[in-house]
Amino acid sequence: MNPRSFLDTQSLPLGEFQELLALADARSRDGARDALRGRILVLLFFNPSLRTRVSFEVAMHRLGGKTIALTGGADTWKMEFRDGVEMLGDAAEHVREAAGVLSEYGDALGVRCFPEMKDLAEDRREPVLGAFARHAHVPVLNLESATRHPCQGLADALTLNQAFGHARGHRVTLTWAYHPRALPMAVPNSFVLTASRLGVELTIAHPEGWELDPSVLEAARANADATGGAVRLTHDRDEGARGAEAVYAKSWGGVAYYGRPDDETRAKAGLRPWIVDEDWLRRSDDAWFLHCLPVRRNVVASDAVLDGPRSLVRKQARNRVYAQEAVLLRALASA
Amino acid sequence: MNPRSFLDTQSLPLGEFQELLALADARSRDGARDALRGRILVLLFFNPSLRTRVSFEVAMHRLGGKTIALTGGADTWKMEFRDGVEMLGDAAEHVREAAGVLSEYGDALGVRCFPEMKDLAEDRREPVLGAFARHAHVPVLNLESATRHPCQGLADALTLNQAFGHARGHRVTLTWAYHPRALPMAVPNSFVLTASRLGVELTIAHPEGWELDPSVLEAARANADATGGAVRLTHDRDEGARGAEAVYAKSWGGVAYYGRPDDETRAKAGLRPWIVDEDWLRRSDDAWFLHCLPVRRNVVASDAVLDGPRSLVRKQARNRVYAQEAVLLRALASA
């Protein structure tokens, strides 16, 4: 694996994470520059994307580089990710060749690969992202994988820091929200992992059964210990709002129901009230509102909250550009 | 709405329309320049495109800017355009976020969104283009919407002017043509609205039942009054050809059959002779031939006409580049 790959934030030492965040912040106050002139970024999307694709193209362009974006499946061949198999089925190309060849063409390779959401252990293995990281010889950048969305997490941390001056010591809540589908946990995982490195008082509110991955919570607690923050959990919806200075709303399918969407739908029937609206936010300390987008309006959060003066959702999207400029500079800039 | 948006031509005062046309003409005689260096154009296509997409990329490149083109549906999330709904269905993203976020990334936003063709009143509301225009804070450019194709209209007006020196006073016919499907009226609408501003003697020929939208005809007549031209209608196919110096062929589904394609197919059974061929053109004054493309050969126009010496169809396509350079400069160039 190329040591400049960016697969998650947690594998970076704390100091390096803080430097990356500082670089992103600096880029948010600076104009275009030519640091990556002549460099080529290849983006491979196995799933839809709006923000990630456009913000990466903008970031690379602002740095003077070129992006080539491919839609897996439509533009390319069906791919095999398992090693050692006799490829007699649908897949015409093995990830070993795809990663190897794209490493010949690009200076870095971004990959988006959502989870199958059938088997948690399998998704935690990151079979697609991991295979690209192993078989590419250029840096691989995570454009949202089965369990992590580190570019989003970095942009979210930047947004929190900018909202508060610095987020250290501030009270931040991640609240689960109702959603008609069982969504991946990549965004809440990455948010918990980056926010906990800011030294915030982090509350995670969700109904019983929608626990996050224990390994993520453990890493978050270690982050909090290292930065003077805290992580606490609650199943009480109102408790999540009380005193919060920033609220991050997100739906996810919990580990208790992983791979059983019908069971989850039944269990979720009474949870429609888990929405971030003005009424719920009244318990907060005039909290900033964050969401990674896309968001289901009047399901995950109300129109009034999304369009209100404390909404940072567009700022978060803008910060994706700066976060990714930092990631690109780390991956590609000459020493 | 951003005042530099370009949603139709008719909302521009006549003087501004004429300036835009003059700028497009100047660009057709000039080479690449750097006026939009560092600027980013995002194009969002909810429908197929060949000319519009490529000509916009070429125009932006000639001006030194960068284009990011997205295919709605394939590349992005299914979108909700209605306000205030609880998003529990298929749509994962609301146009408010899509427009807002793309405004953070691009300096202008182009949108292609064909009509549903079920309810004329609904399509005239321009629900998709209008929503993007309301919720984007950068200029929104119409890449063909439910009822208008103003970039095509501008290129067509430029082509007419170039064919005649200036088109003022020349006899121009827009003739309906047979086509197996009921097509949108965006192109004939925009052609009628731009041609009528050139001061031409405009004849619109179509069978009974294939009337254009009365509001468009009214605006066209006002345009003609202001520029010393005229607009007249005929249901007599031959009358359309007689004495014409330029003929624009186009099929469209008329307002009388809107949303009733089966009725329209039956009513159209005898109208196959409405084709532009050499025989019909013999009645004209050696007319130039125009069509926006794509065109069904030997249905809308014959091979001989399309490939003949008076065909301007490739010139029209080329002029899309210059028309759109003018639109881009109006939207994005510094004062």
Place this chain on the structure above:
Amino acid sequence: MNPRSFLDTQSLPLGEFQELLALADARSRDGARDALRGRILVLLFFNPSLRTRVSFEVAMHRLGGKTIALTGGADTWKMEFRDGVEMLGDAAEHVREAAGVLSEYGDALGVRCFPEMKDLAEDRREPVLGAFARHAHVPVLNLESATRHPCQGLADALTLNQAFGHARGHRVTLTWAYHPRALPMAVPNSFVLTASRLGVELTIAHPEGWELDPSVLEAARANADATGGAVRLTHDRDEGARGAEAVYAKSWGGVAYYGRPDDETRAKAGLRPWIVDEDWLRRSDDAWFLHCLPVRRNVVASDAVLDGPRSLVRKQARNRVYAQEAVLLRALASA
């Protein structure tokens, strides 16, 4: 047809082919340059692509030019390729307009169009590539057509030359391999046509019934006569390996079964041993291994061969960039 088009290698005189190969070799040792600044390459893909699309974008970028890539079907209109028809069916656009219009926008036009694989005579006519070449007025570049993949063939010839210093006089085998589907012959055709121009001792090994197109073999023999090489055929699998210094593996559907995939599947049942693995290669003279990719692992070639020290597959992919830079310079550079 534009004389700078690149539809196959065989239509180039031998001297011009050798110059192109020398230019590709020079580009492989040289960095970016600005020879095509301001030039635009339009790529139109009717079939999936990974290597061809990305390597063309990289090549054009290294030369300072811009690429616009379109996916036929998804991004564009369904196209008609036959002349003189009344277009009352599904196709909304004729290749005459598509080629004509794209010639207005781009300085060169690349087209990928796989064969129908129903009727060999029809596929040999190259109905799609030929139509674009006839109706475009800019150079048309073959991105893999019904029967030829000349960019691959050029990159393969470059790779052979680089592996041996110069390939002249070396023993090279093209061996058929088992594959669950009947694949096009474009790659083996182009390999046979370019390798035979290097003056190599070329052996083509395949089971009875999987003959290549006689017209290709005839041209290859003429090439060999002109360059002091030889072309011989064998149905003996082991004979293909014996003494070979380079082995090119590829599956193809033979002319004997053209358009009859079910018959071919039955006939192929016993041919699974036609795989390039270490055991088979033991008969060779420590042969280099080549394949155009994508490759079915452990079907066409074994993991050990593909990942082994004599595998040139990634080098071939990299050489696509340099081969195509040569093709682009030939098509577009000023005299």
